Amino acid sequence: MGGWPLRVCIIGTGYVGLTTGVCLAFVGHKVTCIDIDAKKVALLREGKSPICEPGIVELLQLAEDRLTFTAEFSDCRGADVIILAVGTPSTETGKANLSYIETAVTSIAENLGNGKLQVIVNKSTVPIGTSLRVKLIIDQILTGKKSACQFAIASNPEFLREGAAIHDTLYPDRIVVGGDDVEAINILRVMYIPILEQTFVAPNCCPRPEGFPLPAFVTTDGTSAEMIKYAANAFLATKISFINEISGLCEKVGADVEEVSRGIGLDKRIGSRFLEAGLGWGGSCFGKDTAALSSIGYEYGYPMPLLEGAVRVNRRQRMRVIEKLQESLKVVRGRTVGILGLAFKPNTDDLRDAPAIDITKALLEMGCRVKVYDPVAMDNFREQYGALAVEYCENPLLLAEDCDAVVLVTEWEEFLRLPLREIARRMTKEKILIDGRNIMKPSHVKAAGLKYIGFGRWPA
Ligand SMILES: NC(=O)c1ccc[n+]([C@@H]2O[C@H](COP(=O)([O-])OP(=O)(O)OC[C@H]3O[C@@H](n4cnc5c(N)ncnc54)[C@H](O)[C@@H]3O)[C@@H](O)[C@H]2O)c1
Incomplete structure (x- = not known):
């Protein structure tokens, strides 16, 4: 050295x-x-x-x-x-x-x-x-x-x-x-x-960070190190899918998933992180790493049903946005829907496996007019998905114009400060806001004249 x-x-x-x-x-x-x-x-x-x-x-x-x-x-x-x-x-x-x-x-x-x-x-x-x-x-x-x-x-x-x-x-x-x-x-x-x-x-x-404890230096053999990475991502992805599955049942039985998350997350064996219900994970890692781990399982004649279930739940979760639109609007074809947030998560312009892409494609296939806004990922979206016939909007207010529904897909911090009354004023009489990340206060949204739809929250 x-x-x-x-x-x-x-x-x-x-x-x-x-x-x-x-x-x-x-x-x-x-x-x-x-x-x-x-x-x-x-x-x-x-x-x-x-x-x-x-x-x-x-x-x-x-x-x-x-x-x-x-x-x-x-x-x-x-x-x-x-x-x-x-x-x-x-x-x-x-x-x-x-x-x-x-x-x-x-x-x-x-x-x-x-x-x-x-x-x-x-x-x-x-x-x-x-x-x-x-x-x-x-x-x-x-x-x-x-x-x-x-x-x-x-x-x-x-x-x-x-x-x-x-x-x-x-x-x-x-x-x-x-x-x-x-x-x-x-x-x-x-x-x-x-x-x-x-x-x-x-x-x-x-x-x-205040009180930051020194990190552990974990030394191990090469194979275990390779497995640690896949196992970590598989676990986190499964944890998200778990709470998302629970959130669906919460909606059926009238429980509030936020209360459930808090109640179980305080158990130190479970922990509160990655227990936020919503429209599921995306990004460059969870999807590809769960697929890769699963395929290693098959190579060794060892299917991994728990992991496969987590992936299925995540796929279904994105399409629950469409189900929620069908439930609230009844007829979805011909509607105008705004997508708030394109990046797979906030503070990045990364679009890899971003839920916004699947949701946008599904809406376009259903014959909707789709308007999109993201604070940083619009250029990437134009470059990578230029073939999708969406309308790019410069800000959330222009996005809201003539929308029957607005879907919050990425939890950008600026979306916590949306001028909700003005948004409601610019939308059609339907005024639906689907909060795909459960970040808004339903009472605030309703007070602004919008119909709030979250994931597993009660009263919905
Ligand atoms: N992005 C994440 O959050 C994250 C987190 C943990 C682990 N990882 C893993 O880290 C790896 C890299 O991920 P990323 O998101 O940074 O990828 P990325 O696609 O953002 O970057 C990869 C870079 O490698 C360059 N490259 C490709 N072939 C090359 C070559 N032969 N020589 C030199 N450069 C080359 C590409 O031009 C690109 O700039 C992946 O295996 C990923 O699973 C990613």
Whole structure:
């Protein structure tokens, strides 16, 4: 190891790679972020972020002296640690597509070798056995080459949440590292010391939470580390689907899911987080990771009915918006519906597996006029879903104009301060507001002259 600070290369500057790179540079390491997307690299060199993430631009500035952005892999040669953070999207069968990993690993292998141990770390979410596969690819490329390469593979799954990525990286609950090379694990511990011991001065854009306890450093074998990531996402996804399933029954029997969540969440064995009923999860991870885990189960002749049920409940939950519109409007065809929020969650412009997409498509197929508004994700939506015949609105008031119903899909904070009376005035006589995230106070909405429809809340 070259001593402090470490030289770190990050492969892939998406939500995970860029956040990791920026945070590791901020705490003192010399970081090269490598991406094959030349546009991203050019943007980052100008100090601009290709992703919308609170605090990222500020940290980019604070760490600029220790950060390099490039499309070349040559910096891998001098690196102590090389972190893989490329995408692992779903294939059509639900398996993780490992082609980005394999291409990136090939480029790394061709640029290894500085006579000291180099740690190649998998931070992407990958199926069981990927560490072994990565080692095999590198060994095959290096075979016969006269290079002084010493490398070890480690697994370091990432648990950050989009919209809070910087916060979660600087102030994690735990850091998990898996592998069987003791020196490699020690190098990673050194890399993470400023975070493990919280020795850095917290940036203004992301203050240290009061009473923040030092994170645990969990070391384990590579396979368990790979499983920890999938198991964590599967559990969280299942927890959300569980409360959503309960919320549906609450509606039938006249219970209030908010009361139920509070009542069960206070039980320390259950905990109150991820017990918010609504129209379900989306995003780049839960959908693809539950599909990948399930497909690993099938590969081993071990179906996972609990997980499959969680996925089914989540799919049904999105379409419950349509059912609620049918119940309240009776005839949905020909209606005008406004979608408030396109991003899969607030504080991000990420549209991957966003519920708004399925809901919008279903409404268009049913012959509705669909108007949309999102504070940051509209450009991405135009770019990726330009073929959908929706009307883009500059603000919630323009969206409300002539709408029979407005559906709040993403819980952006600004939606808590909507001018509800004015919205009601601009809508047709139906004046329906579906609160897909249960964030509004039903009495406020009703007082403004709107018909409130939540998920599992009573009185509805
Ligand atoms: N996004 C999240 O919230 C999150 C959280 C935890 C874990 N993860 C996992 O982390 C991984 C990355 O996710 P993401 O959301 O950051 O992905 P992303 O799609 O935002 O970014 C991936 C980046 O990798 C680049 N890339 C692809 N092939 C490359 C190559 N050969 N060389 C260099 N760069 C290459 C792409 O251009 C892109 O910029 C995935 O496995 C994901 O499951 C994501």
